[in-house]
Every structure is written in structure tokens, then in C-alpha cells.
Ligand code: SF4
Ligand code: SF4
């Protein structure tokens with residue numbers, strides 16, 4: 463084999479806002495360099511529905527419902543290296559603001575008091591995943607190998623982190639790249 | 644006489660640091676420009692020794708630099724990977740014991756807890772989050788009190804008592820139940836004589852005490868610790884006690 467095998471990467475957003483994915487896209491033309499050495503498995507960019515065997519899994523968002531757990535476990539089982547990206551994956555983040563509000567109170571506030579498109583009702587389709595009483599950081603559910611904080615981490619930070627990882631170095635962030643906001 | 648007394652010295656990380664009787668290891672270090680991480684210590688107030696971030700090894704035993712009086716010939720180690728990893732664990736515990744959602748906090752970028760975590764290169768809070776139920780008190784016309792972010796450093800307690808002469812704050816409870824209380828029958832800040840000009844309104848190292856109507860006047864990215872390490876900022880004696888949230 464004379465062509466070097468491409469590094470296979472999967473990404474997903476659990477209870478996040480896709481901000482970390484937007485920040486990844488923000489590396490702009492460096493995406494071409496990146497795509498020279500990596501290929502995507504499951505990500506919102508490819509629309510592949512399930513994660514296959516991968517070198518790197520990048521998870522945005524915390525765990526707020528049953529489906530998040532299934533996706534997260536699938537990533538952990540298939541990815542050699544699992545990365546938690548952004549405040550939500552690492553601490554629960556802004557969605558965890560609901561952690562001290564009773565779930566029923568949340569639902570009433572969102573769906574009952576102010577009517578939605580379908581009137582005042584709490585969605586109850588069997589297709590919808592069961593919400594948890596709290597939002598959890600992903601490291602409280604599966605083992606996580608690397609953490610990349612930020613809300614979101616900047617494009618430069620993501621680039622630095624990914625190039626370190628892909629080139630086999632221990633990822634290192636300068637002072638100004640380490641942020642929780 | 645003064646010159647003679649000045650000649651007493653300890654060593655910190657191999658550097659000779661002179662002290663005068665009555666100074667703590669922290670006092671001597673700050674005066675000599677040697678940084679020892681600290682959160683609950685502020686040289687304007689009596690040291691309390693409750694955050695333990697200033698942990699140093701003194702002749703092989705761990706002690707808090709802010710409370711330990713300097714004594715001749717002490718050999719102090721501070722800047723070591725072992726002590727920094729202990730400090731990081733302490734900071735991680737502070738994060739999980741409260742509710743610190745930095746992206747939603749007006750103190751972000753000006754917060755010393757966060758800055759200490761940056762300094763110690765904390766990448767995650769590591770421990771299981773407690774997500775404790777804590778109160779937000781918005782009853783005061785000019786000040787928010789958000790106990791989700793209180794790290795029980797007692798700086799507001801000390802400032803209110805020692806400088807403002809008011810005793811607005813106190814600490815109550817034990818162990819994990821320890822919490823900040825407000826000195827009013829209702830327990831609400833709005834029912835005290837607390838004023839926005841009080842020293843106690845300026846000293847909180849976190850976003851637990853916030854002045855109202857200041858929100859995001861300074862954008863995220865341009866705040867105190869966005870470009871400067873806490874080790875630099877805390878060594879600027881004139882600036883260190885200025886209001887962080889203006
Ligand atoms: S007080 Fe500090 S550590 Fe806590 S949420 Fe606010 S910025 Fe973050
Ligand atoms: S409110 Fe602020 S100053 Fe007062 S004890 Fe809590 S963290 Fe310290």
C-alpha cells in the first residue's frame with residue numbers, strides 16, 4: 463500500500479447547539495488540508511446514520527436523553543480515541559442550567575403555558591427519546607480520552623488540537639486557547 | 644533594627660526570600676514577587692486558609708502558605724508538578740460542588756476560579772458533578788447574589804465585617820452543607836443595608852456577587868484573564884482589589 467490510509471473521523475452533536483461543529487467548519491480553507499488526511503464516517507456533514515470503526519470520535523453536547531446515550535455508546539465502541547469538544551460535552555454546559563428545575567416544570571413552561579404550533583400540548587410521540595431529569599457531561603457516561611474546552615473552541619484551537627492528534631502528538635493548547643466560554 | 648530583622652529568610656523553590664516576623668509564607672512570597680497560587684487569600688484581609696490552593700511543601704510537609712508564619716530556614720516547595728496536580732484537583736472539586744456554567748456567567752473572563760483553572764491547565768472537572776440546588780437572590784436593587792457560584796472563600800464575609808463594619812454575610816452549616824448566609828431575618832440581600840459601594844461588593848473572586856446592569860459591558864474575549872494569567876494579575880498589587888466586574 464503506497465497511499466497512506468486516511469484517518470477516519472466521526473462527529474456528532476448530542477445536547478449541544480452545533481456551535482462546535484460550526485467552529486470546526488470555521489477553519490475554512492484548511493478544511494481541504496484536513497480532508498487530505500482524514501475521511502468522515504458518521505457526522506452531520508455526511509449524513510451517515512451509524513458510526514462504524516473509526517480512529518477519532520468527536521462528541522459535542524452533553525447527555526440529556528436516552529438517544530444521546532445510545533449514540534455516545536456507539537461512538538465509544540467504535541472510536542479508538544474519543545474527544546469531548548465544548549462546554550456542554552465537558553460540563554453539561556448551558557443545557558445543564560435546567561438541572562435544578564423539575565423536568566415537569568420545564569415541560570409545562572415550554573409547551574403548556576405558551577402554546578406551540580400544535581397548541582398547548584406536551585409532545586408524546588413514541589419516536590421521541592425519553593428525556594433525563596438532568597443533563598450530564600459525557601465523561602460521566604463513557605470513558606473520554608481528550609477534552610477540548612470552549613463554547614465553542616475557536617477554529618484555530620480546533621485546528622491546533624486536531625493537527626496535534628493526527629500527527630501523533632499529545633495535544634497541547636497555549637494559554638489563550640484554553641477557554642471555558 | 645529593621646535591617647537586622649529583614650535579614651531572616653526562607654527559600655521558596657530554591658530562591659532565597661526574606662521576611663519579617665509575623666509575615667506568612669504567602670506575605671513573604673508576594674513581597675518578593677514569587678507567585679504561589681491562591682484564591683481565598685487577599686492581602687487586604689486576615690488570611691482564612693479555606694481554599695487550600697496555596698498548598699506548599701514546607702520541609703517536606705504540606706501546609707497552606709497564606710496561614711503559615713514564615714520561620715527562619717524553612718525550605719518551601721511550591722512550583723512542582725505534584726502540588727499543581729493537587730491544586731488542580733482542588734479546583735476541579737470546587738467546580739463540581741457548585742454549578743459553574745461559564746458560558747452563561749457574567750464573570751467569565753474576570754473570574755479567579757476560572758483563571759486558576761486555566762493556570763493549572765484544567766481540561767475537565769474530572770469528578771462527578773453534584774449539581775446542587777442553590778438559590779439566586781435578586782432582591783437587592785443593585786446586586787445579584789448567585790450561590791451557584793459561591794466557593795465559600797469568605798472574602799465577602801471578611802470585607803463586610805472588617806472594612807464595611809456591617810456583617811452582611813456569614814457562613815453557616817458544616818461539611819458539604821456549608822453555605823453563605825445573609826444577615827437579615829428574611830435571609831434576603833434586599834433586606835440588608837448592603838450597598839453597591841461596599842468593599843464586600845467588590846471582592847468576590849467568582850460570579851457569585853455581581854453588580855447589576857454591568858452585564859457584558861466588556862465583551863467576552865477582552866476580559867482580565869482572556870490574555871493574562873492569574874499569576875500575572877495577582878502579582879499586580881495595586882490592581883488586584885479593583886472591581887472585577889466593571
Ligand atoms: S463563577 Fe467563574 S467558574 Fe463559575 S461559572 Fe462563573 S466564570 Fe465560570
Ligand atoms: S459570595 Fe463570593 S466572596 Fe462571598 S464567600 Fe462566596 S465566593 Fe467568596
Ligand code: FES
Pocket residue numbers: 680681682683684691692693694695696697698707708709710
Ligand atoms: S489561598 Fe491559602 S487557603 Fe486559600
